[in-house]
Amino acid sequence: MTETGRATELIALTERSTAHNYHPLPVVIADGEGAWVTDVEGRRYLDCLAAYSAVNFGHRNPEIVAAVREQLDRVTLTSRAFHHDQLGPFARELADLAGKDLVLPMNTGAEAVETAIKVARKWGYEVKGVPEDQATIIVADGNFHGRTISIISFSTDATARTHFGPFTPGFRVVPYGDPPALADAIDDTTVAVLIEPIQGEAGVVVPPDGYLSQVRQLCDARGVLFVADEIQSGLGRAGTTFACDHEDVIPDLYILGKALGGGIVPVSAVVGNNDVLGVIHPGEHGSTFGGNPLACAAGRAVVSMLSTGTWQRTATELGRHLFDGLSQLADKGLLEVRGRGLWAGIDIDPDLMSGRQACEHLLAEGILAKDTHGSTIRLAPPLVITAEEIDLVVDALFRVLTGKGAAR
Structure with a gap:
């Protein structure tokens, strides 16, 4: 042939x-x-x-392949039922890169987005005091955060939504890059604003100058979490470690994925401080493969490479x-x-x-x-x-x- x-x-x-x-x-x-x-x-x-x-x-x-190959000869999967020698170092190094306290490791980007949604809702109930089952999260039109049922529930892409309902409630959509619209949408039930600092699937849409700073200010003033989906824009792609760095903005939660696995294995993570990620306790969220030794070896190599700038x-x-x-x-x-x-x-x-x-x-x-x-x-x-x-x-x-x- x-x-x-x-x-x-x-x-x-x-x-x-x-x-x-x-x-x-x-x-x-x-x-x-x-x-x-x-x-x-x-x-x-x-x-x-x-x-x-x-x-x-x-x-x-070569650097990432070498790290993964070395790990392949040792151990690849333990599950989180046990500790292993790569998870702690990976989490500490990634948290330091982001200037945060904690890492919640997962696998795919959509899985990390789902994780951030759960964390934001739990934070809203236990810290902000939102009445049970009333938490809302504000997102932007043109968004792309994945294609799970919860995520397409707030998509504005008809192809992603058609014939997949009923959808998960609890989301409000506002125009991207429009701080006044965002301000109008926030109320006492709002627990988070979830946005891409640069919208990738929408066509690499960069928001107006100052938008991310205004989002940060609104979230601070109204007691709302700023959750930045940096799955595509983060880890060097936008010319900075995170796209939010272009406005010197630090979100409450970073959602990371894609490049974190070095193009070899799927690796994702939600990165934040104790006062937010600390609401998660054993049995409330997990993943068999999340934070596995092979993934952590790849992630550590990526973080090391990015740490030089x-x-x-x-x-x-x-x-x-x-x-x-x-x-x-x-x-x-x-x-x-x-x-x-x-x-x-x-x-x-x-x-x-x-x-x-x-x-x-x-x-x-x-x-x-x-x-x-x-x-x-x-x-x-x-x-x-x-x-x-x-x-x-x-x-x-x-x-x-x-x-x-x-x-x-």
Whole structure:
């Protein structure tokens, strides 16, 4: 069988054997290193999605791989029924990175969001004094925090919600980036404001300057927790350790995931102080795999790498280079370019093509990207990408927009 035939067969097998909850591009990846992946046909592609920021530090980052490989030879899973020698150090190091007291480790990002919701509600009842079963949490329209039932209950994406009800009550939706609307929505039942400092799935939407500071001030004034979902925006992607750092804002709870596992294992966490996370007691919340030795080994490597500040500076510098390049395409069909650090949301003139079509054309140019919401695409390459490789991306996008690209 030819390699081309193998790719076709593997795609067909996947379509026959898995539920159709994704619509992937027609490429079958078999290998990856750094910012590049190789498909079963031997073609190389520059990865500009980085698994939605889960691969911030590149495919098979040597430092993270070494830490995980060493742990593989020792112990991988104990469950939280027992202590193990990686959890305490991981939690302490991550808490220190965030300037907090405690870490509640989980696995996936959605699981961490669910955890933060439970913590906020329990804090509301036991600390703030909200009457039982009346707690409310305020979220923003355009949000994306996952796809569990509770989370889609406050999604404004019809695709995520349709035919999945009934939904979990207790949430109020306000416009993103609108402090007066937020202030009007807070009442005595409000226990938390849950927002993304930068909305990723919405198309890398950066809020107006000062928004995060105003959210923090409102939460302080009204006795409400500020919960920041930094699953995509955190851990170096936005050019800082956390996107909230751009306004020197410290939330009550950080929700972390994706890059925390180094692109190797799923690792997530809720990070906060004793006065909030301390409301959780044994038996009230848990996860068999949450905080397992292998995950902690990967997480410790990630935290160690971020503690130097080098990755954050790299994202800032390369981000400037990316946005400088994209600015040269303003008259080629780009309606708007948004972002921060090495993270860009690009709105393409829908009269030219849809976001999906743009990504298909980029695939033919050897670039992997992902569309969202019509004619928007996102660029989030691993932070190991070089300036020269960013130029390849910009040049490929130029060819796509001007119709000069050639099918591979």
